[in-house]
Amino acid sequence: MLVEALVLSAILFVIGTLGVLVRRNAIIMFLCIELQLNAVNLSFVAFSRYLGIEGQIYVFFVMTVAAAEAAVGLAIIISIFRHYESVNVENFNLLKW
Amino acid sequence: MSESTLSAVAADVGQVAGGGFDPVLPGLILLLPLLGFAVNGALALASGSRSATALREGREEDHASSARPLTHTLPTWVGPGVMLAAFLLTAVNFVGMLGVELAEPVIRTYWTWMATGALSVEAAIQLDQLSLIMMMVITGVGFLIHVFSVGYMKEDPGYPRYFAYLNLFVFFMLTLVMGANFPMMFVGWEGVGLCSYLLIGFWFRDREKANAGKKAFIVNRVGDFGLLVAMFILFAVFGTLDYQAIFGAAPDTLVYGGATVTAVTLFLLLGAAGKSAQVPLYVWLPDAMAGPTPVSALIHAATMVTAGVYLVARSSVLFAMAPVGAAAVATVGAITALFAATIALKQYDIKKVLAYSTVSQLGFMFMGVGVGAYAAGVFHLMTHAFFKALLFLGAGAVIHSMHHALHATHKDWDAQDMRNMGGLRRFMPATWITMWVATLAIAGIWPFAGFFSKDEIIWYVGTSAPASVLYTVLWGMAIATALLTAFYMTRMMVMTFHGPNRTGGAEAKHLHEAPLNMTIPLGILAVLSVFGGWINVPGSVRDSFFGGFGLLPMSDWLDRWLEPLTATAYQIRVDQLGAYASTSPVGGGHVLWGAIATGLALAVVIIGARVVGSREIRPAVDSPEPTGFGKILHDKWYVDELYDRILVRPIQSLSRACWRWIDQVIIDGTVNAVGSMARGFGWFGSLVQTGQLNTYAFILTLGALVVLGVLIL
Numbered sequence: 050m051l052v053e054a055l056v057l058s059a060i061l062f063v064i065g066t067l068g069v070l071v072r073r074n075a076i077i078m079f080l081c082i083e084l085q086l087n088a089v090n091l092s093f094v095a096f097s098r099y100l101g102i103e104g105q106i107y108v109f110f111v112m113t114v115a116a117a118e119a120a121v122g123l124a125i126i127i128s129i130f131r132h133y134e135s136v137n138v139e140n141f142n143l144l145k146w
Numbered sequence: 147m148s149e150s151t152l153s154a155v156a157a158d159v160g161q162v163a164g165g166g167f168d169p170v171l172p173g174l175i176l177l178l179p180l181l182g183f184a185v186n187g188a189l190a191l192a193s194g195s196r197s198a199t200a201l202r203e204g205r206e207e208d209h210a211s212s213a214r215p216l217t218h219t220l221p222t223w224v225g226p227g228v229m230l231a232a233f234l235l236t237a238v239n240f241v242g243m244l245g246v247e248l249a250e251p252v253i254r255t256y257w258t259w260m261a262t263g264a265l266s267v268e269a270a271i272q273l274d275q276l277s278l279i280m281m282m283v284i285t286g287v288g289f290l291i292h293v294f295s296v297g298y299m300k301e302d303p304g305y306p307r308y309f310a311y312l313n314l315f316v317f318f319m320l321t322l323v324m325g326a327n328f329p330m331m332f333v334g335w336e337g338v339g340l341c342s343y344l345l346i347g348f349w350f351r352d353r354e355k356a357n358a359g360k361k362a363f364i365v366n367r368v369g370d371f372g373l374l375v376a377m378f379i380l381f382a383v384f385g386t387l388d389y390q391a392i393f394g395a396a397p398d399t400l401v402y403g404g405a406t407v408t409a410v411t412l413f414l415l416l417g418a419a420g421k422s423a424q425v426p427l428y429v430w431l432p433d434a435m436a437g438p439t440p441v442s443a444l445i446h447a448a449t450m451v452t453a454g455v456y457l458v459a460r461s462s463v464l465f466a467m468a469p470v471g472a473a474a475v476a477t478v479g480a481i482t483a484l485f486a487a488t489i490a491l492k493q494y495d496i497k498k499v500l501a502y503s504t505v506s507q508l509g510f511m512f513m514g515v516g517v518g519a520y521a522a523g524v525f526h527l528m529t530h531a532f533f534k535a536l537l538f539l540g541a542g543a544v545i546h547s548m549h550h551a552l553h554a555t556h557k558d559w560d561a562q563d564m565r566n567m568g569g570l571r572r573f574m575p576a577t578w579i580t581m582w583v584a585t586l587a588i589a590g591i592w593p594f595a596g597f598f599s600k601d602e603i604i605w606y607v608g609t610s611a612p613a614s615v616l617y618t619v620l621w622g623m624a625i626a627t628a629l630l631t632a633f634y635m636t637r638m639m640v641m642t643f644h645g646p647n648r649t650g651g652a653e654a655k656h657l658h659e660a661p662l663n664m665t666i667p668l669g670i671l672a673v674l675s676v677f678g679g680w681i682n683v684p685g686s687v688r689d690s691f692f693g694g695f696g697l698l699p700m701s702d703w704l705d706r707w708l709e710p711l712t713a714t715a716y717q718i719r720v721d722q723l724g725a726y727a728s729t730s731p732v733g734g735g736h737v738l739w740g741a742i743a744t745g746l747a748l749a750v751v752i753i754g755a756r757v758v759g760s761r762e763i764r765p766a767v768d769s770p771e772p773t774g775f776g777k778i779l780h781d782k783w784y785v786d787e788l789y790d791r792i793l794v795r796p797i798q799s800l801s802r803a804c805w806r807w808i809d810q811v812i813i814d815g816t817v818n819a820v821g822s823m824a825r826g827f828g829w830f831g832s833l834v835q836t837g838q839l840n841t842y843a844f845i846l847t848l849g850a851l852v853v854l855g856v857l858i859l
Contacts, residue, residue, distance in 0.1 A: 066847060069843050069847075070840065070843055070844055070847060073840070078839075078843075138838070138839040138840065139838065139840075141837070141839065142836060142837030142838050143837060144837050145832075145835040145836060145837035
């Protein structure tokens with residue numbers, strides 16, 4: 050059981066990572082990050098079956114942080130969109146040197 | 147500081163000195179001028195900020211405004227007031243010492259100034275016959291000059307600052323003569339140099355005057371180097387810098403005429419030559435006339451410039467041990483005296499004449515102390531302080547009056563050029579008479595003070611002749627200088643006070659006698675210039691006409707007074723070089739030569755007055771340039787130009803080369819290269835920052851993979 054769960058978790062994580070790397074739409078990238086988080090959550094839950102309840106507790110923490118991050122991140126994306134009328138991250142490159 | 151000053155006073159009260167002489171508050175004598183400096187300095191700061199505000203707001207400082215309760219009235223009383231108090235205290239101590247045979251100086255130690263390794267320097271003052279004589283001159287003449295300054299500087303916006311500097315100067319000058327060891331003396335030595343610099347450049351908005359201050363300061367550094375080296379050698383030999391310890395051990399520790407003591411005395415001579423404006427370091431003193439005239443009287447005639455003479459007299463034992471060093475002192479003095487006197491012949495600026503005259507008279511003092519006649523040197527120092535301060539103050543009164551007259555009619559003539567004066571005796575009779583007294587004194591005419599002191603020096607130089615033929619030459623130079631002195635002083639007096647007035651009709655109406663607070667100091671100094679010499683009528687002429695056929699009571703008084711300090715040196719000198727001769731190099735006793743000297747001087751004064759008086763003198767603007775030899779003298783033998791060529795310009799070129807090459811190319815180049823390198827790396831690193839989110843995410847992932855890979859492998 051553990052191996053299957055971990056393989057699924059790895060597949061989900063890689064999909065999320067590739068999504069963050071190749072997509073330019075901020076919302077999609079955001080969703081991919083959520084996918085990565087949940088891939089990790091899955092492996093936590095899988096491990097907790099053998100190693101104790103701590104893994105599940107961690108999952109709650111991750112979900113809480115993810116929720117907060119979603120709120121802040123979406124707010125940023127909305128305000129960027131209001132400014133540029135776009136959510137393509139290639140357009141946002143003012144933050145350098 | 148306040149604590150230590152309190153303990154200084156407390157130590158004065160608490161201690162009782164041995165030897166029957168109990169000094170009265172010696173520390174307070176020192177502290178009073180310092181107190182005056184603190185008060186006047188604070189007022190100067192207060193008034194300085196106000197005049198700065200006035201300047202910013204474009205207002206011209208209205209200089210005669212009477213409504214200045216603090217910054218004007220208070221310095222008027224505090225400045226001369228502390229001087230009077232210090233003088234009275236000094237006088238009390240002087241009178242206290244009069245009745246006592248004091249073999250050893252009274253030393254008051256207040257605290258340990260520095261103690262490092264074998265060196266321990268105490269903050270200690272020393273009261274003995276020499277320091278008391280110096281203190282009397284400094285505080286007495288100083289007080290009179292402070293009073294004179296009240297009138298002279300009345301309208302100057304820097305009035306409180308002036309008194310602050312003047313008080314500070316007196317404090318340092320007293321430290322110089324009261325210090326009980328070389329470092330204490332050096333503190334005063336440097337302090338008076340500082341005050342001299344501040345007061346020469348008192349009107350610092352005039353670039354030329356500010357430069358004169360710098361020149362004085364820098365030339366004095368050369369001399370200070372010599373003094374420091376002498377102190378190092380003394381410490382290396384004796385392991386201490388206290389006067390008593392060194393002078394007590396010197397006759398046994400040092401080899402007579404040895405290399406060590408010769409080196410010490412030559413370096414001391416370098417220091418003394420710097421401070422006392424002797425060849426080759428005299429060039430700063432004539433330029434120092436840029437300062438206010440009372441400053442020239444106090445610092446550059448009566449007190450500070452005599453510090454070198456004091457130093458040699460104080461170190462008499464060392465100079466007696468080093469015949470080469472002592473001969474060098476006398477030779478330098480003689481050369482300076484003659485050289486400066488020739489320059490004074492052709493100067494037109496009244497203060498320049500007096501400045502070169504001061505250099506010349508300091509040369510006389512050096513001759514005196516150089517041939518071992520320390521008391522005679524100090525004697526001339528004292529009488530010179532009287533008559534030269536009087537001459538400078540009189541010149542100040544003349545300049546004051548001339549300045550007012552020229553100012554009233556907006557004439558842009560030089561108020562100090564004697565060619566613009568003439569006939570001033572009708573306008574300022576008190577100044578005229580007192581200055582003639584001083585002139586007769588400096589010319590060496592009996593019975594004025596200068597006759598006795600100058601004649602004594604010439605006599606001792608002449609009677610040193612058996613020791614070496616050198617002294618015969620110096621003796622001739624001294625007599626020649628004395629005659630030149632009589633001539634140029636007469637020339638100055640005649641050009642200034644006699645003949646027709648050349649200031650101009652409209653201006654002459656504004657010429658006036660100086661106010662009372664300026665003429666009273668002149669009067670007192672005139673009295674001292676007449677009688678000051680009577681305290682030391684040589685015993686050998688006492689029963690002749692010169693000593694009033696024995697009526698003058700104080701014959702050889704100063705010689706006997708200073709004997710505890712000069713006896714050792716005198717003994718060494720007589721043992722090694724033989725006693726002084728009883729006749730001059732060409733024969734003739736003291737009385738005969740006194741008569742010859744005063745007769746010649748009187749003849750020069752009378753003939754000089756005739757010659758200069760018959761000459762037609764025109765105002766400076768109409769005067770032809772001097773020609774021939776006169777031009778060389780007028781241009782001061784081109785010594786300034788020579789120094790400019792061989793010293794100032796090479797140093798400037800070297801400095802410029804250092805600046806252009808070492809500083810700008812090498813040092814700045816290295817620093818700038820390091821800077822641009824950091825900049826280059828920064829620019830290169832900044833390329834990583836694209837602002838593209840995907841790039842960052844990619845690099846982040848790549849990094850994570852690398853870390854993972856390393857951990858797995």
